[in-house]
Amino acid sequence: MEPLYVEKAGKKLRCGYTTGSCAAAASKAALKMLLTCDDIHTVSIKTPKGPVYTAEIMDIKREKDSVSCAVIKDGGDDPDVTTGAYIYAKVTIKDEEGIAIDGGHGVGRVTKPGLDQKIGEAAINSVPRKMIKENILEVLNEFDAVNRGVQVIISVPRGEEIAEKTFNPKLGIVGGISILGTTGIVEPMSDDAIVQTIRTEIRMRKAEGRSTLLAAPGNYGLSFLSEKYQMDESIPVMSSNFIYDTVRIALEEGFEKLLFVGHIGKLVKVAGGIKNTHSMYGDHRMEILSDLSRNYLNLDSELSECVMTDEAVRIISQAEISDKVFPRMANEIKRNMEAWADGKMDIEIIVFSNENAELVSTKDAHDFLTDTLSIK
Incomplete structure (x- = not known):
């Protein structure tokens, strides 16, 4: 054969x-x-x-x-x-x-x-x-x-x-x-196998009676939730790089509320409309942060030299525009995800940086976090 x-x-x-x-x-x-x-x-x-x-x-x-x-x-x-x-x-x-x-x-x-x-x-x-x-x-x-x-x-x-x-x-x-x-x-490196695992986990959360779905791209997110909020690691669904697919599956499985928690290195890409955050689909992290910062201060040259987003966070914070740039970023992430859900889901965002420090969250994110702990 x-x-x-x-x-x-x-x-x-x-x-x-x-x-x-x-x-x-x-x-x-x-x-x-x-x-x-x-x-x-x-x-x-x-x-x-x-x-x-x-x-x-x-x-x-x-x-x-x-x-x-x-x-x-x-x-x-x-x-x-x-x-x-x-x-x-x-x-x-x-x-x-x-x-x-x-x-x-x-x-x-x-x-x-x-x-x-x-x-x-x-x-x-x-x-x-x-x-x-x-x-x-x-x-x-x-x-x-x-x-x-x-x-x-x-x-x-x-x-x-x-x-x-x-x-x-x-x-x-x-x-x-x-x-x-x-x-x-x-099929080697099958994306479909990962997406089907995500779907299975989302269905399980629905079957458990949860009204709000909690998702995180990977182990960094699980570690952050466990350390900062003592969250049981069995509650969040790991989306890997498949952010768009996770949003669509959550919608298809009947969730009306979704809380996405992730490191800035992943989620800043979503602020730029990127659906799959794997590097093979492009990086663009510094370009997106430069675009967001340019509304308040031009940091293009400084940010273009950055390799890691945590260094970019330091530069933006030292420029004293973090209280403007990061809320704007979080709202762009929220806006893109809600558009991917055809406006049929309420989505809130928590973004953290290294050392598991929460960087920014959208308006109702912490209420959603409380919801994820309850089964209704």
Whole structure:
């Protein structure tokens, strides 16, 4: 099977396959071996995106009425912590009709509302469940055994250990990894995977009954909220660089109030209308601060020499215009975010600088902060 490749930033990168694809392939192989009593060493499935995945089958084990086998997760050139994990499927024929899917050792359990599966269910998401069922049905049809019942148990040795390096503990998935994937394909450096994680976290906050969503771009924001306000780090949603996407998802998920808390190095870009704050989409921090300052004093030459925004904060403060420039910046951030939300959300802003010092906030930001601590 020829590897799949994608072009990212001018580089040719190899795609991988999701844990969902691995689970479906292992399930198909195990059932086929159970019905034929013959070992097989490769199996092919069609991924939801279209390409066929041919997986190598490992560690075949037989019992009286079941077969288990594994597929090794290959994330391609994506820095995926699950790469190398063995994704096992144990398939058993049942007396009653139907296909039952559950998680075994190393597959997490859902403990919070708002996730793809209900509380108490194995963290095997909807698309992987559909893939497993479709491939089980394909084998049952092939052997004219559609009236047979099948139980599938997915397990991942070391899954609990691997999960500690993922978002699962924060999301309330305990005991192991999630079996994931909407396309069946892992695209290296996939923006979509990050955005889907953001959406999942926002849905969880909604399911918790929160009326105000709190978001922060990253760990600096979490540290600031924890240190200054003793905020539980499980409350804020981490937006990473996807500021615009976070605003749009919050709107789509029904939030009417949003509080965004972040370091000036990220949020000043939003004052200039930049939707994704990753440096690959441009920097412009000093240009934006120069434009804001120019209304009161021309600091173009001084600010153009700055590498870090905290140095720019020092220059603006020494020029005694910080009480004008930073409120103007915060209001521009607020104005742009509310425009991205089509004017349907009230958005407030808190911006901090190094040493976790609050630099500026918009008018109702601290009221919103209080709201985020309550569940209504």
